[in-house]
Amino acid sequence: MxxxxxxxxxxxxxxxxxxxxxxxxxxxxxxxxxxxxxxxxxxxxxxxxxxxxxxxxxxxxxxxxxxxxxxxxxxxxxxxxxxxxxxxGISSEHLEKIFDRFYRMDQSRVRKYGVSYCQSHH
Structure with missing residues (x-):
């Protein structure tokens, strides 16, 4: 780089x-x-x-x-x-997770777009 x-x-x-x-x-x-x-x-x-x-x-x-x-x-x-x-906007319960990789506030969106996401561990 x-x-x-x-x-x-x-x-x-x-x-x-x-x-x-x-x-x-x-x-x-x-x-x-x-x-x-x-x-x-x-x-x-x-x-x-x-x-x-x-x-x-x-x-x-x-x-x-x-x-x-x-x-x-x-x-x-x-x-x-x-x-x-x-x-x-993003509700307060989800704010702490917005920098988690692949985190989606609305899990129904994941199904709607037909994409599988996984939670990463830092």
Whole structure:
């Protein structure tokens, strides 16, 4: 894996550009505030992949005619990336598990999509 100094602002903007048509087709309004020229050491493709996954999830779980809001800004020495959407949200009982690999809040979705998931152990 090659790590270099990358322009995170550009990486995020590139992903947004590729997804704008899909968002428009679904009648979702998109707002974003990207602070320019924020850089970090990392892998550009991995950063884009994470942004894409978060944006795809936001699109999937946004209510019709809902909205998605994306922000990227410097916060002290860190870069804060945020994706927020309108929709039913995640109930408090499921919040602690959202970073468990393959965890799904609604198990009926697993059956609906015909995919089997397994719980990982960290």
């Amino acid at each position: 090659i790590y270099t100094e990358i322009n995170v602002s550009e990486a995020v903007e590139n992903v947004i550009l590729t997804m704008e048509a899909v968002i428009f087709e679904k009648h979702i309004s998109l707002g974003y505030e990207i602070e320019p020229d924020l850089t970090a050491r990392g892998n550009s493709e991995q950063i884009k992949q994470v942004v894409m996954i978060l944006l795809e999830n936001a699109i999937k779980y946004t209510n019709p005619k809902g909205s998605i809001n994306i922000t990227l800004k410097k916060q002290l020495i860190d870069i804060l990336f945020s994706v927020a959407n309108t929709g039913e």
